[in-house]
Amino acid sequence: MTLEVEVPDFGSGEHEPAERDLSVPAPEGEEPKNDDRPGKPRKRRRWLFWSVMVLLAVLAVAVLTPLTVGWRVWYQARQDETPRSDAIVVLGAAQYNGVPSPTLRWRLEHAVTLYRKGVAPAIVTVGGKMPGDNYTEADTGRNWLIKERGVPADRVVSVPVGNDTLESMQAVGRRFKQLEWDSAVIVTDPWHGLRSKKMAEDNGIRAAASPTRSGPSVQTRDTQFNYIVRETGGYLSYVLFGRSVRSPSELRPSVTPR
Template identity: 50%
Template sequence: MRFLSQGIGWIVRSIVYLVFGTLLVAALIATATAAHVWYFARQDNHDHANTIFVLGAAQYDGRPSEWLAARLQHAADLYEEGVAPTIVTVGGKREGDRFTEAQAGKDYLVNTLDVPSSAVVEVNEGVDTLTSAEAFATMARDNGWTSAVVVTDPAHSLRATRMVQDQGIIAWGSPTRQGPSVATRSAQFNSILHETGGMLYYEVIERERPGLRINAGSAEPVINALRSSTPW
């Protein structure tokens, strides 16, 4: 009976240690990912590229939301600076919409920000960041584009850029510094929390899908750490 009690106690302690260790590793990974999201959000690379790739956001009957307008303004500034000769807008539409996010983006660039129509290419596909990156990569390969400056909100910059890189495109980020996503400290903090979860989900779940052109080594430490902490 004594040996049985000792055995049960050892099993219980082992389970407690295993659960605690797993939670500790998960917390460390989440913290490291949040720090990476925050650090990348502060990077702004204006190196020359083939294209300026603008991630879509909400539009209202052809009128860009504040989030999308801020991204488009930054893309126009990069174009005027000579960073790239072409701006690519991306994004599909919801059921009942008359315009896609890509169309609304191009119209705003041309009619409001005075970017030449010939310099803007719209890709009317994409319902989220990953499908938008995939649609852009298809267009890039068709046009011989090999590099892109990714324009989006600061906290979103890491995940968006990583997804473009994983499609085989050389990419770096130049996020907007205006708009609702950076208007307050609270908005910035909430964006980092949201993107930390999104980044972990992409690295562990979505990035494992077949067909992605993975940029080797960019996320393996995170994935391997998660796997090593899982007891099955």
């Protein structure tokens, strides 16, 4: 009988290394030989995924917030809110040596219409004056209502403070507290309604808005679009930073009409 025995080959001096159990830590000073463990790629993919999600969320907020506010400006401009109130507040606009500008006159005319309909028993005119002016916007409006439209003097309150909407609304809020009033219908340009209401409410006034439907701010679609864009920025500036941006109607044209 012949026995065949397989003898290991020791001549080459090479041995296949045995696979190490990865659950056992490598000896001190020895680097792990397998860097392709599944944990690292998975963590990298997870980090990339959440980075993309955060970026998309930021972009969505940056895009959708102005669009939403712009829609609210547009929507508010189309509302005509005339609840029974303590007063009709006419926001200021340019005046020329005691004569209302076309924008201010349209607002005053609209306020007279609301007053005669019984929306409120009083009209409040608002606005200070520019350097070098002899008259304030508020006093110009009050005088015009009394002299040109026959509104009783004791029914018109002048608040001659402010060169922008925020300053004016703060002054109106203080005056309302003195008179123990708390509600108002604000008369201004259509696109200015949302920001005006917000500022009034922040100064303790339950506010509605009844905009004018005539004047420079509603002449063309391009004009309307520009006003909406500007008021969107103005509203965000106020809500986010507490700052007031002057509307175009609050800016004095370089040429005084004759």
